[in-house]
Amino acid sequence: QVTLKESGPGILQPSQTLSLTCSFSGFSLSTSGICVSWIRQPSGKGLEWLATICWEDSKGYNPSLKNRLTISKDTSNNQAFLKITSVDTADTAIYYCARSPGSYGFDYWGQGVMVTVSS
Amino acid sequence: DIQMTQSPASLSASLGETVTIECRASEDIYNGLAWYQQKPGKSPQLLIYNANSLHTGVPSRFSGSGSGTQYSLKINSLQSEDVASYFCQQYYDYPFTFGSGTKLEIK
Numbered sequence: 772q773v774t775l776k777e778s779g780p781g782i783l784q785p786s787q788t789l790s791l792t793c794s795f796s797g798f799s800l801s802t803s804g805i806c807v808s809w810i811r812q813p814s815g816k817g818l819e820w821l822a823t824i825c826w827e828d829s830k831g832y833n834p835s836l837k838n839r840l841t842i843s844k845d846t847s848n849n850q851a852f853l854k855i856t857s858v859d860t861a862d863t864a865i866y867y868c869a870r871s872p873g874s875y876g877f878d879y880w881g882q883g884v885m886v887t888v889s890s
Numbered sequence: 891d892i893q894m895t896q897s898p899a900s901l902s903a904s905l906g907e908t909v910t911i912e913c914r915a916s917e918d919i920y921n922g923l924a925w926y927q928q929k930p931g932k933s934p935q936l937l938i939y940n941a942n943s944l945h946t947g948v949p950s951r952f953s954g955s956g957s958g959t960q961y962s963l964k965i966n967s968l969q970s971e972d973v974a975s976y977f978c979q980q981y982y983d984y985p986f987t988f989g990s991g992t993k994l995e996i997k
Contacts, residue, residue, distance in 0.1 A: 808986070832985075
């Protein structure tokens, strides 16, 4: 059974660094073809893809966030991570992690974690 | 970046009706397209991948079609549990991009 669960700080202040963790089970990020992505959704709005990391450590980033994103993984502990530097109120959103088994779309999603940026 | 233009933004239909949602890509995405359903307060759920393949466990009243830059999601025999927002997404190339969504309601 595949599950993913996001965790994060809940609230942080502008200019701080947001650190998110995706803990998963039922699959391994060392299996050929498997990738984990981060997607976010501001309240009442659409979905925005942020970053992807794959089994062989290739990465993709959304250039609209310039150089603020860093994605990484800990294969041994079944976790993926996302850091966003210099946050501001526009980064307030629900953040999801999701799995993709190759060229397939995101077949399993976490429940999401709400992150609020406020002074 | 590949832009995904989704229409309509909202849709109201009667139970049992057939509805269609469209997505147009700004360039050929070679069937690298998925459709998701998102109910209020829930995570998105994959319905269709590779433009026309039904994800495991998804009811057969959902179907996807299209090629090149034009894709569509069809829901036959609309049920009350289909009330949700629907999003298309291209995964042909980075950065992955989503359509703006369609909110489906029952008349």
